[in-house]
Amino acid sequence: MKAMNRNQLVNIMYMSKTGEVTKRRVKIMKITDDTFKAYCFLKQAxxxxxxxxxxxxxPVIRRESEII
Incomplete structure (x- = not known):
């Protein structure tokens, strides 16, 4: 809920129904009782x-690059 309210990207480890585990970067858009809708950057959809x-x-933490 916090990530969605803050418009923050998160990395998730997700297991598909076939048992395959993937790492995905997502932006959560809507949360329901047992699911959530998000934009998945891996699938670009x-x-x-x-x-x-x-x-x-x-949560994805963005750090500013240091210029030397």
Whole structure:
């Protein structure tokens, strides 16, 4: 919920229904009881994910590049 409210990108580890685990960077757009809709940068499309298949979620922290 926080990531969606802050318009923040997150990295997720997600297990498909076939058991394949993928790492995806997503922008969460809508959350329902057991799913969420997000823009998936891996697939470059909007996708629906089942919450119980998310293995891990980490916010993307953008750091400014240092100029030397």
């Amino acid at each position: 909007q996708r629906t994910f089942k919450i119980d298949r998310v293995l891990a979620i980490v």
